[in-house]
Amino acid sequence: MRNFRLLKLLISFVLFAFAVGFSGCNESGFDSLRRLYGEDANYYIGLRKKAEGEEKAARQLFLRCLKKGSYYAVLRSAEELVQFGTIQERLSACEKLLAKYGDEDAILIALGAYENAGEYSKILALTESIDMTSCKNDIARIRLGALFKRNNRQFEDEAYAWYTSRPMTLSMNRLYQETVTESLLSAKSKIINFRIDVYNANYNSAYERFSEIRETVIKNGTLPLTAQIVSDMGKACLYGSSSYIKNAKIFTEIAAKEKSDKDIIYNAYFYAGRLYDKADSDYAAAESCFVRAMNTAQSGIRYDNALWYLLNGSLRTSVDTAMGLFKTYRENIDNPSYFDDFFELIVPLLLSQSRWSDFKKVYEAVDGYASDVSVGRFAYLYGRLVQEGLIASAAPRDEAENAFRRVLSLNCDTYYKALAAVKLGLDDEAAKDVIRRTGINKNFIKDEEVERLLLGYALFGLPEKIYPQWLSFTSNGKSISVSCAAALSGFLNKGASGTDEYYAQSLRIIAKAAASADVPLDEDAWKLLYPRNYAKEVSASCEAFGIDEAVLYALIRTESFFSNNIISAAGARGLTQLMDLTADEIAIRLKRSDYDLLDPATNIEFGAYYLAYLTKRLGDSALTAFFAYNAGIGRVRRWINNSHLELGRHAASDLFLETIPYSETRDYGRKLISASAMYASLYYDTPVPAVVKKITNR
Structure with a gap:
C-alpha cells in the first residue's frame, strides 16, 4: 500500500473492469489483489458474493477472514456474519470474534447480535463489568435495554448513572x-424526563420541572448534583424562562456552595454568565461569571467557550472593550480558530463606524494569537485601508506591501491570498503557487490499518462501502492521508454516473484530507478538490449564456458540492440550488412548460441563465451577481448604496464585501472568487490575477 503508483494502477484496473462487466468476474480475477491483501481479501470477495446473492459462499469467506484476517477486516466480517445464517451461526460468529478480540468494538458487534436474538442473559454477562459512565453509548443502551427486559432492579440505578454522567445522545x-416513561414518578425518573425535555428542545416543559429538580439535587440533596444536570438546568432557564437575573443568582449560589467538582462550578458560573448576558442589564456580573468559569475550566475547549461568550457579550459595550478583554486572556486560548466568527463580526462594525485606524490596533492584537484565517483577514484589510489613504502612514506603500506579504505567509483563506497576490503584482506562476499553498498538519498520525481497509473497498470494486466507512472513521477522530483520500476520491469520481452521490462523496473525502493535509497536494489532488463534473452540461450552458466555465463550476461547487439531488432546508434544489419560484420564472423565459430541477442538465442550464441574468442586471459585475444569487438583487442594491455612504469613493469591491451585513453572504462571495481562481488556474490556463480582477472589476 505504500507504493502509491501501484495503487493508482490497480484502481485504474478496477475501473476498467467495471466498464467491461466486472460483476461477472470469478475469484481467479482477484489473484493479484489476494497477494496484496492476504486473508483480508476474503472479506472483500465475500461482500461481492453477498451482493450477487451467493450467501453461502459469502459466509464461508467471512468465516475464513474471521479466523485469520487483520483487525478491521475481522470486525467487518463479523458484522456481516451476524446479519445472516441461523441464530446459532450468528451467535457462533460472535463467540469467535470475542475470542479473538475483547475490545469495545468487538463487544458492540456481539451485543448487537445478542440483542437481535433476544439473548439478554448473554448481554448482561458480557457487560457485567462495563463502566456506564465511560463505555460506548450503544453498549450502555443495549445493556440497559436487557436489564429493562428482565425487569432487573439494577436498571434504574444504572440508567440514572448513564443519563446524568455525560451529554445526551441519540x-x-x-x-x-423504549423504557423510561413519563408516568414513572421516582426522583431519578423525573430527572431523566427533565434531561430528555432539554435534549428535545422542549424548554418550556423543562422549565416547569426546574423547581422540582432544584429541590431534589440542591435543596434536599436527595440525589447528587452532576455537571450535566447543571448544564440542562442552565438551558431550561435560558430558553424556557424570562427570569434571567433571578435564575442567574441561583447558578452563582450553586457555584459558591460546590467545594470539589470543578465541572459543576464551571457549568454553574458559565450559565450564570449566559443568563446575566441575556438580561442585557448587568454586563459586569456577566463578565465576572465568565471569568470565574474560565478560571475553573478543566479543558481548553471549555475555557475557549466561556471566553467566546465573554467577548461576544462585550461587543455590545464596544469593540475597544472586547479587544481589551481579548488581549487580557489571549495567552491561554486553546484553539484560535474557535474565535474566527467573533473576529468576523468586528470587521463590518469598524467599517460602518469609519474607524479605520482601529484596524491597525486589531491587527496588532490578533497577530500571533488568533488563527491564520483571522490574522490574514485583518492584515489584508489593514493593507487596503493604508492603500486607500484611510489610515495614515509615513510610508504607505511599504506598509501596505508588508501587510499583504504577511497574508501570503499565513495559512488563511485562499480569497485573501489571491487578492494580496494581485495587490503585490505577482506574476501568474507566483500567484498560482500562493493560492495552492496549504498548511501541513504537523501532528498528523497515519493509521495504516484504517487506510488499508478503505483502499480495499476501491481495489475490490465496492464503491458503496467507501463513504460510510470513511465517515465513521473520521467522525471518530481518525485522520486519512492525502494519498489515501486522493485514491478513494478518484475512484468514486471516475465511477460516478451523475445520478448518484459519488461525485459529492468524492469531493467531501478529498476536501477533508486537504483541510488537514499531511503532505502538499499534487496536481491530481487539486483537480479532485476542484473537479469538472457534468462537463458536457456546463460547457453547453456556458456557451449558451456567455458565462466563463470556471465561474459556473465555482458556483456549483459552492452551492451543492456537486450533489445533484440535494434539497436545502429552505427548499433550494439541485446542483445550482434554485428555489421553485425562481425556477418557475426562468422556465417561462426559456419557454419550458415542464422541467425537473433535480435533473442535472436542467438545473445547470437554469442556474447558468439566472447567473447571467443577474450579472447583466448588476452592471456586468460577477461579484455582485454572486451576492444577488445568494441573497437577492434587492438586498444587494441596498448594500451597495450603504457601502457608498460608509466608504464613499473607497467602496471598492473587496471593501464592499466586508460591509455586507450577512456573514453567510460575505463568505459566499469569498468562496466563489477563490473557487473561480482555482478552476481558471487548473483547467483554463488563465492567470490568477486576471480572474480576480475580472470578477471584482478591479
Whole structure:
C-alpha cells in the first residue's frame, strides 16, 4: 500500500473492469489483489458474493477472514456474519470474534447480535463489568435495554448513572423511548424526563420541572448534583424562562456552595454568565461569571467557550472593550480558530463606524494569537485601508506591501491570498503557487490499518462501502492521508454516473484530507478538490449564456458540492440550488412548460441563465451577481448604496464585501472568487490575477 503508483494502477484496473462487466468476474480475477491483501481479501470477495446473492459462499469467506484476517477486516466480517445464517451461526460468529478480540468494538458487534436474538442473559454477562459512565453509548443502551427486559432492579440505578454522567445522545433518547416513561414518578425518573425535555428542545416543559429538580439535587440533596444536570438546568432557564437575573443568582449560589467538582462550578458560573448576558442589564456580573468559569475550566475547549461568550457579550459595550478583554486572556486560548466568527463580526462594525485606524490596533492584537484565517483577514484589510489613504502612514506603500506579504505567509483563506497576490503584482506562476499553498498538519498520525481497509473497498470494486466507512472513521477522530483520500476520491469520481452521490462523496473525502493535509497536494489532488463534473452540461450552458466555465463550476461547487439531488432546508434544489419560484420564472423565459430541477442538465442550464441574468442586471459585475444569487438583487442594491455612504469613493469591491451585513453572504462571495481562481488556474490556463480582477472589476 505504500507504493502509491501501484495503487493508482490497480484502481485504474478496477475501473476498467467495471466498464467491461466486472460483476461477472470469478475469484481467479482477484489473484493479484489476494497477494496484496492476504486473508483480508476474503472479506472483500465475500461482500461481492453477498451482493450477487451467493450467501453461502459469502459466509464461508467471512468465516475464513474471521479466523485469520487483520483487525478491521475481522470486525467487518463479523458484522456481516451476524446479519445472516441461523441464530446459532450468528451467535457462533460472535463467540469467535470475542475470542479473538475483547475490545469495545468487538463487544458492540456481539451485543448487537445478542440483542437481535433476544439473548439478554448473554448481554448482561458480557457487560457485567462495563463502566456506564465511560463505555460506548450503544453498549450502555443495549445493556440497559436487557436489564429493562428482565425487569432487573439494577436498571434504574444504572440508567440514572448513564443519563446524568455525560451529554445526551441519540442512544439515550432511543432508550428513553423504549423504557423510561413519563408516568414513572421516582426522583431519578423525573430527572431523566427533565434531561430528555432539554435534549428535545422542549424548554418550556423543562422549565416547569426546574423547581422540582432544584429541590431534589440542591435543596434536599436527595440525589447528587452532576455537571450535566447543571448544564440542562442552565438551558431550561435560558430558553424556557424570562427570569434571567433571578435564575442567574441561583447558578452563582450553586457555584459558591460546590467545594470539589470543578465541572459543576464551571457549568454553574458559565450559565450564570449566559443568563446575566441575556438580561442585557448587568454586563459586569456577566463578565465576572465568565471569568470565574474560565478560571475553573478543566479543558481548553471549555475555557475557549466561556471566553467566546465573554467577548461576544462585550461587543455590545464596544469593540475597544472586547479587544481589551481579548488581549487580557489571549495567552491561554486553546484553539484560535474557535474565535474566527467573533473576529468576523468586528470587521463590518469598524467599517460602518469609519474607524479605520482601529484596524491597525486589531491587527496588532490578533497577530500571533488568533488563527491564520483571522490574522490574514485583518492584515489584508489593514493593507487596503493604508492603500486607500484611510489610515495614515509615513510610508504607505511599504506598509501596505508588508501587510499583504504577511497574508501570503499565513495559512488563511485562499480569497485573501489571491487578492494580496494581485495587490503585490505577482506574476501568474507566483500567484498560482500562493493560492495552492496549504498548511501541513504537523501532528498528523497515519493509521495504516484504517487506510488499508478503505483502499480495499476501491481495489475490490465496492464503491458503496467507501463513504460510510470513511465517515465513521473520521467522525471518530481518525485522520486519512492525502494519498489515501486522493485514491478513494478518484475512484468514486471516475465511477460516478451523475445520478448518484459519488461525485459529492468524492469531493467531501478529498476536501477533508486537504483541510488537514499531511503532505502538499499534487496536481491530481487539486483537480479532485476542484473537479469538472457534468462537463458536457456546463460547457453547453456556458456557451449558451456567455458565462466563463470556471465561474459556473465555482458556483456549483459552492452551492451543492456537486450533489445533484440535494434539497436545502429552505427548499433550494439541485446542483445550482434554485428555489421553485425562481425556477418557475426562468422556465417561462426559456419557454419550458415542464422541467425537473433535480435533473442535472436542467438545473445547470437554469442556474447558468439566472447567473447571467443577474450579472447583466448588476452592471456586468460577477461579484455582485454572486451576492444577488445568494441573497437577492434587492438586498444587494441596498448594500451597495450603504457601502457608498460608509466608504464613499473607497467602496471598492473587496471593501464592499466586508460591509455586507450577512456573514453567510460575505463568505459566499469569498468562496466563489477563490473557487473561480482555482478552476481558471487548473483547467483554463488563465492567470490568477486576471480572474480576480475580472470578477471584482478591479
